[in-house]
Each structure stands twice: as C-alpha cells, then as structure tokens.
Amino acid sequence: MNRHAAHDDPCPCGSGQPYPACCGRFHAGPLHLQAPDAEALMRSRYSAFVRGDVDYLLATWHPSTRPASLVLEPGVRWLGLEVRAHHHIDDEHATVEFVARSRLAGRATRLHETSRFVREGGRWFYVDGDVG
Numbered sequence: 001m002n003r004h005a006a007h008d009d010p011c012p013c014g015s016g017q018p019y020p021a022c023c024g025r026f027h028a029g030p031l032h033l034q035a036p037d038a039e040a041l042m043r044s045r046y047s048a049f050v051r052g053d054v055d056y057l058l059a060t061w062h063p064s065t066r067p068a069s070l071v072l073e074p075g076v077r078w079l080g081l082e083v084r085a086h087h088h089i090d091d092e093h094a095t096v097e098f099v100a101r102s103r104l105a106g107r108a109t110r111l112h113e114t115s116r117f118v119r120e121g122g123r124w125f126y127v128d129g130d131v132g
Contacts, residue, residue, distance in 0.1 A: 012050035013043035014081050023047035027056050034124070035060075038094035038117035039086040041124040046100055050078040062118055062125035077103045085114075092119045 011022035018024075023044040025033050035041035041060060048056040054070050061067075079101040087095045097114045115129035 011043075012047040012078065012081075015043065019047070027051070027053055034122065037086070037088070038096050038115075038119075038124050039083060041117060041126065042096040042098060042115055043081065043083070045126060046078070046081045046098075049100075060124075060126055062120075062127045065128050073104060075104055079103055079108070093117070094119075094124075 009019045011017050011019045011024070013023050015022045024047075026035050026040070026044040027048060035044055045057060045060055048054075048060075049072065052072055054072060058066060058070055081101075082099045083096065084099065085095075085097040089095065094117045095114055096117065098112075100111045100113075102109050102111070111131065113129040113131050116127040117124050118127050119125075
C-alpha cells in the first residue's frame with residue numbers, strides 16, 4: 001500500500017527536503033527518474049519501507065538476491081535513518097552503512113547494516129548487507 005504525501009510533507013529519509021522532491025521522485029514508477037547513486041537508492045528504499053511501497057522495494061532489489069515476494073511487518077513505525085558512510089568502490093559497486101530505527105508494539109529496535117549495491121544498465125540495485 002503506497003500512501004500519498006502532500007507536497008510539503010518532509011521526506012522520511014531525513015534529508016529535510018519535501019518528499020516529492022526527494023525520494024518521491026524515485027517512487028513515481030519504474031520508467032521515471034532512477035536514483036543517481038547507492039546512497040540515494042538506500043534512502044529511497046528506507047522511505048519505501050516507511051510508506052509500505054513493496055513494489056518499489058522489489059524493483060530496486062538485485063534479481064540475484066531478490067525474494068519472490070515481500071511482506072512488511074504490520075504495525076512497524078519507522079523512527080529515523082542515519083547514514084553513516086557511503087563508499088564508492090568503482091563505477092558499478094558501492095556500499096552504504098546506515099542505522100534505521102523503528103518501533104513495533106512498544107519495543108524499539110535499530111538496524112545497523114552495511115549494504116552492498118551494484119549498478120547495471122545505468123540503474124543501482126540493492127544486493128545484500130551485513131548486519132552488525
């Protein structure tokens with residue numbers, strides 16, 4: 001379920017920009033603007049988790065590691081994203097280290113991950129990540 005945002009709603013990724021000018025432009029559809037780098041893709045994927053946009057998450061997941069389907073945990077409230085590092089390895093590979101905070105049934109959790117991304121055909125894809 002993809003909820004719509006008003007033009008002045010801040011982007012969930014924490015950029016401080018309005019959603020439509022930030023991650024919303026990438027969520028607009030598969031033929032629209034693609035994330036220019038791995039960090040932008042990671043931020044847009046976080047925003048997709050916040051907004052429940054499963055189609056976008058699957059479309060930006062590399063086919064070699066993408067699950068056949070994705071069901072998001074109902075009731076999760078995403079609290080914030082902190083990007084700690086973005087490493088450009090070469091023109092086709094990058095990593096992004098981040099911490100995403102959430103709450104479910106009153107219990108706070110934090111996901112600290114270093115994600116791997118690959119660029120193919122001009123598009124960045126999430127491959128996998130190391131949690132720790």
